[in-house]
Amino acid sequence: MRTLEDNGLMKTQAFIDGCFVGSADTPVTDPASGAVIAHVPNLGADAATQAVEAASRAFRPWAAKTAKERSATLRRWFELIVAARSDLATILTSEQGKPFAEALGEIDYAASYVEFYAEEAKRIAGEILPSHRPDARILVQRQPLGVVAAITPWNFPAAMITRKVAPALAAGCTVVVKPAPETPLTALVLAELARRADFPAGSFNVVTGDAIAIGGVLTSHPAVRLVGFTGSTPTGKLLMRQAASTVKRVALELGGNAPFIVFDDADIDTAVEGAMASKFRNSGQTCVCTNRIYVQSAVHDVFVARLTERVKQLRVGCGFDDGVVQGPLISERAVAKVEAHIADALGKGAEIAAGGKRHALGGTFFEPTVITGAAADMLLAQDETFGPLAPVFRFETEAEVLQAANATETGLAAYFFTRDSARVFRMMERLEFGMVGVNTGLISTELAPFGGVKESGNSREGSHHGILEFTELKYACIGGIDAAG
Numbered sequence: 052m053r054t055l056e057d058n059g060l061m062k063t064q065a066f067i068d069g070c071f072v073g074s075a076d077t078p079v080t081d082p083a084s085g086a087v088i089a090h091v092p093n094l095g096a097d098a099a100t101q102a103v104e105a106a107s108r109a110f111r112p113w114a115a116k117t118a119k120e121r122s123a124t125l126r127r128w129f130e131l132i133v134a135a136r137s138d139l140a141t142i143l144t145s146e147q148g149k150p151f152a153e154a155l156g157e158i159d160y161a162a163s164y165v166e167f168y169a170e171e172a173k174r175i176a177g178e179i180l181p182s183h184r185p186d187a188r189i190l191v192q193r194q195p196l197g198v199v200a201a202i203t204p205w206n207f208p209a210a211m212i213t214r215k216v217a218p219a220l221a222a223g224c225t226v227v228v229k230p231a232p233e234t235p236l237t238a239l240v241l242a243e244l245a246r247r248a249d250f251p252a253g254s255f256n257v258v259t260g261d262a263i264a265i266g267g268v269l270t271s272h273p274a275v276r277l278v279g280f281t282g283s284t285p286t287g288k289l290l291m292r293q294a295a296s297t298v299k300r301v302a303l304e305l306g307g308n309a310p311f312i313v314f315d316d317a318d319i320d321t322a323v324e325g326a327m328a329s330k331f332r333n334s335g336q337t338c339v340c341t342n343r344i345y346v347q348s349a350v351h352d353v354f355v356a357r358l359t360e361r362v363k364q365l366r367v368g369c370g371f372d373d374g375v376v377q378g379p380l381i382s383e384r385a386v387a388k389v390e391a392h393i394a395d396a397l398g399k400g401a402e403i404a405a406g407g408k409r410h411a412l413g414g415t416f417f418e419p420t421v422i423t424g425a426a427a428d429m430l431l432a433q434d435e436t437f438g439p440l441a442p443v444f445r446f447e448t449e450a451e452v453l454q455a456a457n458a459t460e461t462g463l464a465a466y467f468f469t470r471d472s473a474r475v476f477r478m479m480e481r482l483e484f485g486m487v488g489v490n491t492g493l494i495s496t497e498l499a500p501f502g503g504v505k506e507s508g509n510s511r512e513g514s515h516h517g518i519l520e521f522t523e524l525k526y527a528c529i530g531g532i533d534a535a536g
């Protein structure tokens with residue numbers, strides 16, 4: 052790994068009850084080279100239980116602090132993350148593979164949630180409602196849930212943690228994080244920076260190791276009141292079932308299959324740039340990546356020509372190399388899925404316009420790919436590719452494309468490009484997705500409620516909505532008020 056400015060940030064032990072513990076015995080590899088860059092502990096149920104119990108002990112004192120005290124601690128964490136931006140991005144690119152510039156952008160994005168919720172901590176309000184009796188008053192208070200479990204994916208190893216942990220801590224909850232086995236180092240840096248920010252021991256814990264054993268504890272321990280999960284839909288369904296035994300709240304951010312629709316009145320260059328941003332960010336490994344590109348017939352050929360020209364300019368390589376904008380895929384399994392989607396599409400009549408095969412660099416590098424002649428019966432239409440594959444479908448009418456766009460079990464993000472203001476509202480309201488990008492391919496911000504519908508999940512992260520997930524309403528009926536005075 053490249054040298055760090057602060058070597059103290061490279062942590063290779065789990066973080067439980069304010070201490071780094073465990074013997075580092077499980078390799079962490081650089082997806083660009085396959086080289087082992089570090090080892091972390093392969094912990095299981097016992098460690099997870101210790102972490103939950105530490106979080107449980109820390110909960111009442113942490114919740115008893117004033118909102119301003121919690122806010123100040125989060126603010127220190129934000130400032131420490133910003134100060135460590137370059138080292139955090141170096142570690143992130145080393146274990147996840149994304150281009151360094153994208154990693155810097157992710158650190159900024161991750162930090163923005165900590166900054167935002169440091170302020171939102173002070174804006175969790177209650178209510179006094181009109182009473183049903185003259186001698187009584189109705190008070191409604193928002194209280195923190197308690198211990199929160201967070202299980203997070205490898206594709207955004209910093210932002211997917213702070214997007215859950217920051218609002219949870221701001222609300223007064225304490226947290227146990229199980230990061231993805233592919234990217235534990237970034238999670239451990241965030242833990243070290245939380246320690247430096249003086250979060251109380253036990254308030255923020257990171258347990259690395261056996262996902263099934265750790266997840267089994269996090270979804271069943273009675274002290275855990277919410278399981279926050281970001282990852283694939285199948286895993287989300289499994290965790291939801293496991294959490295049912297103790298009636299835990301489950302906040303799910305799951306898979307996507309985003310349609311990207313270009314109407315014939317769209318600005319084509321804007322649409323092409325929107326497709327590039329939405330499709331190829333993180334080499335196509337984001338939950339809101341365009342998965343299906345629908346282009347209205349009259350502009351289909353000009354759009355395909357311009358998109359193909361831009362895709363062929365994308366430089367593939369190691370994330371630390373200057374000019375590289377496409378890093379490696381996370382694993383051989385990820386490459387195999389892209390290859391399977393391409394092979395299936397070609398077998399059903401699609402054609403390659405750009406790329407289409409593993410990159411000459413070898414390993415898990417893949418050529419950014421455009422295919423035309425895509426159709427609804429292809430795997431790439433029905434399942435999330437999660438790689439640098441841009442399939443183009445042709446369509447004739449608005450009604451036809453709306454039906455095609457909505458014909459999936461998932462409903463996370465959708466995009467469309469038009470300059471017809473009436474169509475903007477028709478499509479925005481009729482698309483069955485949690486988020487819609489209109490004339491833009493980039494929608495993610497801490498200021499907005501991020502999340503999906505249908506099998507893309509049931510929660511929102513970001514905005515004020517994102518902190519309410521970690522609170523519970525307490526209703527108090529205050530009687531005995533003598534109206535006579």
Ligand SMILES: NC(=O)c1ccc[n+]([C@@H]2O[C@H](COP(=O)([O-])OP(=O)(O)OC[C@H]3O[C@@H](n4cnc5c(N)ncnc54)[C@H](O)[C@@H]3O)[C@@H](O)[C@H]2O)c1
Nearest residue numbers: 203204205230231262263266282283286304305306307338
């Ligand atoms: N909606 C969102 O905000 C969002 C964000 C990022 C990724 N995703 C989705 O995540 C998927 C890619 O991420 P992934 O491949 O890491 O997903 P994944 O479901 O395989 O893994 C996600 C996390 O769950 C853990 N996990 C897996 N099986 C588990 C089990 N049985 N018990 C406990 N934990 C378990 C993993 O170790 C990892 O930490 C894609 O579908 C993508 O769309 C969604």
Ligand SMILES: O=C[C@H](O)CS(=O)(=O)O
Nearest residue numbers: 206207336337338339495
């Ligand atoms: O992969 C899922 C992330 O939520 C992507 S984003 O950076 O929030 O758009």
